[in-house]
Amino acid sequence: MYTLDIILPHIDHSKRLLPYPQARFSVLAYDTRKIRLGTDCLFFALVQQRDGHRYILDAYQKGVRSFVISDPDFDTRDYPDANFLWVNDTMRALQQLAAYHRSRFSIPVVGITGSNGKTIVKSWLHQLLSPEYKCYQSPKSYNSQLGVALSLWNLTAEHDLAIIEAGVSKIGEMDFLQQMIRPTFGIFTSLGTAHREGFNSKEEKFAEKWKLFAGVSPVIVPSSAIPEAYSSSSNCITWGGRPEDQLQFLGSSQDKDHTVLQLRYEKESFVIAAPFVDKASIDNVLTCILVMLTMGYAVDTIEQRVVLLRPLEMRLQLKKGKYNNSIIDDTYSNDFASLQIALDFLGQQNQSDVKKLILSDFEGEEWTTKTIDKFAQLLNVQSLSQVILVGERMEMLRSKLQMPSLLFKSTDELLNALADLGLKNCVLLLKGARKFELERVGRLLVEQSHDTILEINLKAIENNLSQYRSCLSKGVRMMAMVKAFSYGSGSFEVANVLQFNKLDYLTVAFVDEGAELRRAGISIPIMVLSPHEGTFEDILLYDLEPEIYSIRILRSFIAFLETRGITSYPVHLKLDTGMHRLGFMPDEIGPAVDIIRTSQRIKIVTAFSHLVGAGSRELGTFSTQQIQLFKQMVSQIELSIGYSVMKHICNTSGIVYHPEAHMDMVRLGIGLYGFDMAPNALNLEEVGTLKTTITQIKKIPKTETVGYDRKGVLQRDSIIATVKIGYADGYDRRLGNGIGEMSINGNIVTTVGNICMDMCMLDVTDIEAREGDEVLVFPDLNQAARNIGTIPYELLTGISSRVKRVYFYE
């Protein structure tokens, strides 16, 4: 807890209005949706994609009374009892505060940066060092300008070592992170290719990242990552294959799931077995080993601990449970900050009002009254129906909880009782420290997945959304297309994220898709593209808004509303400006409007049309004509009905190519899922990743053939891998016989022979591959679509429903 007057000297500000300078706060708030106890918060009006000043009223209503703002003209008269601090840049102010908090601790602070492996190395070190240290680690991959500040804020006097991750994507960013973290020990994990992270060259990227280590010694780094110009840096302790590296990698041998590393440190040679076989994991292990050696650990100790590392899922996952429930599995680590994140995610789920939590004891937390109170307070402000605690020490927490709770001394005890706990029809968060292995509970509650899964990255949806939002002028609304199972990505799981991110509208193709979302608790407006007579009942029942596209459907919907005595029902009028699919033709506008005006049964909320070639340069003139015609048709409508309606015509490509036609709203479809026909226009992330596994590997002589009809003719003696995905999963048969490419351990391989219903075969002759290896099915979905003469839309929506979706939120 700080009071305002204590922090004032540490934040550069130009003006202040402090009726209550003694106001106390412990939470740095910047997103009103996440505020639970407003009186505890200091709110920063960050100016990002959305201007935080617009949410001050909301924060105030949630009890916040202290604000840091940057708008010099902000009118504070409505908030006479609130504190205001004016700064030049609210993000910098938040960082200054985090830096001040950090400066109060004189403990070792390990700063980690690099292209890949930051989060893994951080978590592994936390595990490797925890017997000696009460170690704080920044939660998840909180490594951005905001993430680092929030991470540091959670540092407390109980910790005696901190591991903080820093990530940058452009020049100039690292200085700010460095000033906050001020590491005393550095780790540089790896250097990837330049263009993927937004830098012009490897040197430029390295130089930016290296700024984290200004004045820091030592810095652990793979020598292969250091560009020429830096090779003489005296603060480096390197690992690599060269004799001059402090930790020299001499060679290795592999069995099924271990790699035995032959190493030399100082003058001594030794071997360490790492429980991994892939290169990325081995690199990360080498970094960890060198960190421990540098800290003075004995080889024996390192060896004993490294062998216990696991390639565990570190991301928070959302899965469908067996008993009409949703399971949020976040069982890799447990500390205050990551619990907070997981509870926020739980709060976003609307599919059931019943929310439960299974919570194990924490790592690296001393069990003082203060800590217990902090955790109890966090839990008591959530709306949880039940909390199930695991671990002996948790009794003390239990006594302070206000909701029904149970306690089990161990995970085994919990597993024995699991069947009787009634964990049905709810959303259940499993949050536990690694050693409690709560994932065992998850396994019993979740339907077992078959080896092919579609991973959905919900955070990528948020990223893509904000990319497109940044293309819109103020006041332009956005509709998200969630038809066809959200282009294959899921229903309420995706809709919950969109609702949480304050989308104005969701759009489905059919009424039953809309009904499913409503039953899952989605409450924002939903438009239905293709309603028909048989579904009018459900439209009303589920509060859906139909697209009205013809005189016939207009008449029948009005007749239906008459039987119910309903007036002014919201609908959307579809106008045909050239697509010639659904919609009123120009000559039908007059008669349609007459019917609408005389009946008074419906209210036109929006009028819209669809561009046939929004992303095409050749069709530019045609698009302009469509836009023109659309505007004429809508003015005719507005003139005769006597009120104005919202207008929209742009889909994803339209948003990028026709900014002049954004009008009142845009309809974002495929771009939300990470695909855009406009190359490199925006920084999109693919949302779905289709993965399968190798079931069997065989050596086949070149005289043989592979698969049905002997189509898989071999040119040489070959090694063939069979994977568990076929056309029934949505892997198109046209991808057979060398057309389809998949990726195994980073290497591209091609299909051999015809695609079967549930399987297909790959040529792995030239690469290292083992049974059980993971296979990325579409390393380049755009390319795959082009190769078989289709578009990404078809491949995405074609991934069959039997392929299990697993949702991540990082």
Ligand SMILES: *Cc1c(COP(=O)(O)O)cnc(C)c1O
């Ligand atoms: C599907 C659809 C969209 C979205 O199109 P994208 O190309 O995926 O952005 C927009 N409007 C209508 C009417 C649609 O049917």
